[in-house]
Amino acid sequence: MKLWQKNQAPNQKIDHFTVGNDRAYDLHLASYDCLASIAHAQMLAETGVLTQKEAGQLTQALKELEADAKKGNFSIEDDFEDMHSKIEYVLTEKLGALGKKIHTARSRNDQVLVALHLYLKNEIGLIKGLTHDFFELLMDLAKQNQQHLMPGYTHFQVAMPSSFGLWFSAYAETLIDDVVLLNAAHQLVDQNPLGSAAGYGSSFPIDRKATTKSLGFKDLKYNVIAAQMSRGKAEKITATAIAALAATLSKMAMDICIYMGQEHNFISFPDELTTGSSIMPHKKNPDVFELIRGKCNLLQGLPNQLALLMTNLPSGYHREMQLAKGPIIDAIETLKSCLDMFLFSLKEIKVRQNILEDDKYKFIFSVDTLNEWVKAGLPFREAYQKMVKSIDAGDYQPKKDIEHTHLGSIGNLGLKLIHEKMEKAMKS
Numbered sequence: 001m002k003l004w005q006k007n008q009a010p011n012q013k014i015d016h017f018t019v020g021n022d023r024a025y026d027l028h029l030a031s032y033d034c035l036a037s038i039a040h041a042q043m044l045a046e047t048g049v050l051t052q053k054e055a056g057q058l059t060q061a062l063k064e065l066e067a068d069a070k071k072g073n074f075s076i077e078d079d080f081e082d083m084h085s086k087i088e089y090v091l092t093e094k095l096g097a098l099g100k101k102i103h104t105a106r107s108r109n110d111q112v113l114v115a116l117h118l119y120l121k122n123e124i125g126l127i128k129g130l131t132h133d134f135f136e137l138l139m140d141l142a143k144q145n146q147q148h149l150m151p152g153y154t155h156f157q158v159a160m161p162s163s164f165g166l167w168f169s170a171y172a173e174t175l176i177d178d179v180v181l182l183n184a185a186h187q188l189v190d191q192n193p194l195g196s197a198a199g200y201g202s203s204f205p206i207d208r209k210a211t212t213k214s215l216g217f218k219d220l221k222y223n224v225i226a227a228q229m230s231r232g233k234a235e236k237i238t239a240t241a242i243a244a245l246a247a248t249l250s251k252m253a254m255d256i257c258i259y260m261g262q263e264h265n266f267i268s269f270p271d272e273l274t275t276g277s278s279i280m281p282h283k284k285n286p287d288v289f290e291l292i293r294g295k296c297n298l299l300q301g302l303p304n305q306l307a308l309l310m311t312n313l314p315s316g317y318h319r320e321m322q323l324a325k326g327p328i329i330d331a332i333e334t335l336k337s338c339l340d341m342f343l344f345s346l347k348e349i350k351v352r353q354n355i356l357e358d359d360k361y362k363f364i365f366s367v368d369t370l371n372e373w374v375k376a377g378l379p380f381r382e383a384y385q386k387m388v389k390s391i392d393a394g395d396y397q398p399k400k401d402i403e404h405t406h407l408g409s410i411g412n413l414g415l416k417l418i419h420e421k422m423e424k425a426m427k428s
Helices: 012-019 022-046 052-071 083-103 108-144 164-189 208-214 224-229 233-260 287-299 302-310 319-346 359-375 380-393 415-427
Strands: 149-154 157-163
Touching: 022 052, 022 083, 022 108, 022 208, 022 319, 052 083, 083 108, 108 164, 108 224, 108 233, 108 319, 108 415, 149 164, 149 359, 157 164, 157 359, 164 233, 164 415, 233 287, 233 302, 233 319, 287 319, 302 319, 359 380
Parallel strands: none
Antiparallel strands: 149 157
8 A cells, every 4th residue: 555545546657667776775764764753643643733741652662663673673665655655554453543654744855864864864973983983093004004115116217215104194195185074064964955845845834943853953954945955965965975085995995906916015914804816826915905996986976967967957855856865875885885995995004114125116216315415405306307417327326214304295195184184083
């Protein structure tokens, strides 16, 4: 039975096509739908639409459903179109006609919106937590390896001295930018759309500020049409933050794949964190990081996918908006798994020491060597030409005791300041 069903049952083929995978994705949202329904029922009692006794009965039944949903004991059979219809059915089975009153003064449009907003708020918080954990791991690795030098590259060519401390802390600080974007997404979804009904409000004297407070939203999406227009936009902005973080993870995964190769051999991992080949017994493949790279590269296309879905839609609700639900839920699960895998594997990274002692890296010190001439009074351009001639003549002698003292350089990573910057971002 559909909540909207009249006298004639819908065609099964139409039903299958229009429902799609919604039931599976609604399992991620069902507990939030129950929370919003509790707030809605209590508000209806406060405004005189329901009695306090009725609200209490609905609240108790919804709390039981919420607990089942959190434990994974809630299911949506094919007889039901979505979580809303299954929840209302269970309430009606338990409470009789009272269960049918839960839909008073609302629509599935604002039901799913508020569930999505609550879900996104929670998931953004979880992603921030994982990102912070990854940040701390990178900062620890930076501190442990700040004395270990490695080549820095431009144009895939050996360029200047770098260090593992610089490399690890570079990704750590980049994660702060990603947290800032997650904060922006959180701020957008931290607005209550409940009470907008189908998108044009209700003739019932509902108190939207009451549900905003009880659900823990920072603010209310006041205009009911604006509330409905957040459908798709909330997912897209969250996807933008996800894509930014995914780009950071993908880039680091790529670095790791390169640095693990025999040509570089900068880093290694225990055998149990790599995979082998069915034909080549010597192989230790970085499958974990290749998959992180691939998954995160795909995540970077999500904002564009959602933007195309919502392009040229006029105001009001449109059915294709439901197609944003699956991609954003899948993306969140994928991103969390990639963060978790980075946390699991990077703890075991082994850094090779004394890399720059290899003669093939001797020219990496050319800039530092000519800088010493500049410090002694030679104009930079003349020092540059002198170095060119020295290299061409084959009498170049590198100065390997480099001194980088400015903030953010090899010799002054600024780890404390980076830490403070992240803590500030996490509190925003």
